[in-house]
Amino acid sequence: EADIYQTPRYLVIGTGKKITLECSQTMGHDKMYWYQQDPGMELHLIHYSYGVNSTEKGDLSSESTVSRIRTEHFPLTLESARPSHTSQYLCASSQGTSQETQYFGPGTRLLVL
Amino acid sequence: KNQVEQSPQSLIILEGKNCTLQCNYTVSPFSNLRWYKQDTGRGPVSLTIMTFSENTKSNGRYTATLDADTKQSSLHITASQLSDSASYICVVSDRGSTLGRLYFGRGTQLTVWP
Numbered sequence: 001e002a003d004i005y006q007t008p009r010y011l012v013i014g015t016g017k018k019i020t021l022e023c024s025q026t027m028g029h030d031k032m033y034w035y036q037q038d039p040g041m042e043l044h045l046i047h048y049s050y051g052v053n054s055t056e057k058g059d060l061s062s063e064s065t066v067s068r069i070r071t072e073h074f075p076l077t078l079e080s081a082r083p084s085h086t087s088q089y090l091c092a093s094s095q096g097t098s099q100e101t102q103y104f105g106p107g108t109r110l111l112v113l
Numbered sequence: 114k115n116q117v118e119q120s121p122q123s124l125i126i127l128e129g130k131n132c133t134l135q136c137n138y139t140v141s142p143f144s145n146l147r148w149y150k151q152d153t154g155r156g157p158v159s160l161t162i163m164t165f166s167e168n169t170k171s172n173g174r175y176t177a178t179l180d181a182d183t184k185q186s187s188l189h190i191t192a193s194q195l196s197d198s199a200s201y202i203c204v205v206s207d208r209g210s211t212l213g214r215l216y217f218g219r220g221t222q223l224t225v226w227p
Contacts, residue, residue, distance in 0.1 A: 004156075042117075042217040043157075043202075090156050101147065102215070104156030 003027050006091050006105035013081055014113050021076045021108045023091030032074040033102065035090040036060060043090065049074060081112045116140070117205050119218035127226055130193055134221045136186040136203030144206040148177050148188045151200045151220065160188070160201075193225045 004025040013019055025032065030051045035043040035058075045058030049068040063085070064078050074093075078085055088109050092102040117138045126132050138146070145164045149157035161170045161177040163186070169178045174191045190197055200220040207214050 040122075040219060040222075042219045044217075045215070092156070101159045101162060104158070106156050107154070109154070 004091065004093055004103050004105040006089075006108050008108060009106060010109045010111075012111045012113065015080075015082055017081050019078050019081055019110070021089055021091075021110070023074045023076070023105055024072050025074075025091075025093040025103070025105075026072060027093060027095070027103065028071065029093035029095040029103075030071070031094045031100075032068065033092040033094075034058070034064075034066060034074070034076050035092065036062065037088045037090055037107075039088075047076065081110075083112045086110060086112050117203055117216045117218040119201075119203050119221050121221060122219070123222040123224070125224045125226060126193055128193060128195055131189065131191050132193060132223065134188045134190075134201050134203075134223070136188070136218055138184050138186070138203070138205045138216070140184075140205040140207050140216050142208045143181060143184075144208040146177075146179055146186050147204045147206070148175070148186075149202040149204060151202055153199070157202055190223075193223075195225050195227060198223060198225045 007022045032049045034047040037043045044060035046060050046062040047066040049055045055066050064076050066076050088107050090107045091105040094100040094102045120135045147162045148160045151157040160175050163170050163179045176189045179186045200222050202220040203218040205216045
């Protein structure tokens with residue numbers, strides 16, 4: 001199994017709350033990614049980072065924000081959660097070129113009431 | 114529009130049987146194609162990766178094929194086990210950017226019954 005971790009694994013929260021989803025990897029990978037996945041649907045890239053202090057928005061518009069202060073840590077924050085944010089959030093990392101495999105964390109299942 | 118289409122959407126087979134999952138893509142320019150296995154409630158795990166010049170790649174009971182001319186790939190699972198029950202996702206990478214953009218299929222949900 002890959003050394004990439006996500007917490008919490010499950011989160012139920014009320015509308016309007018601020019939440020931070022944690023992602024850490026111990027493989028020393030430069031590139032990290034956040035994906036959103038709804039049941040039975042494909043993964044959509046919402047944020048990515050090439051390295052420390054580098055963050056970019058992905059293909060799917062998201063109201064979340066990310067930061068990359070340390071190589072191993074790539075947290076995702078929602079300032080004000082809404083029911084439309086209910087989904088599974090997957091963090092991944094890779095090293096080097098586009099040929100490199102992305103290693104995924106176990107995911108965080110978010111339910112916003 | 115770059116797309117990855119997988120079939121069937123879901124599949125039920127009996128333990129010990131073989132099965133083949135299909136992936137068609139329109140991604141261009143093509144870099145590589147990966148098959149991932151995603152267990153329920155878990156993140157995807159890479160099974161195989163193939164570049165343009167590779168026609169087949171095996172990983173234990175999993176064998177992937179690639180026809181870059183017709184833009185088709187298949188994943189063949191031999192002697193299925195209960196632990197093979199999962200979603201199998203086809204992922205195609207392009208060469209159009211430094212990021213190596215990934216295009217994900219929706220997956221085939223495989224259920225293996227005893």
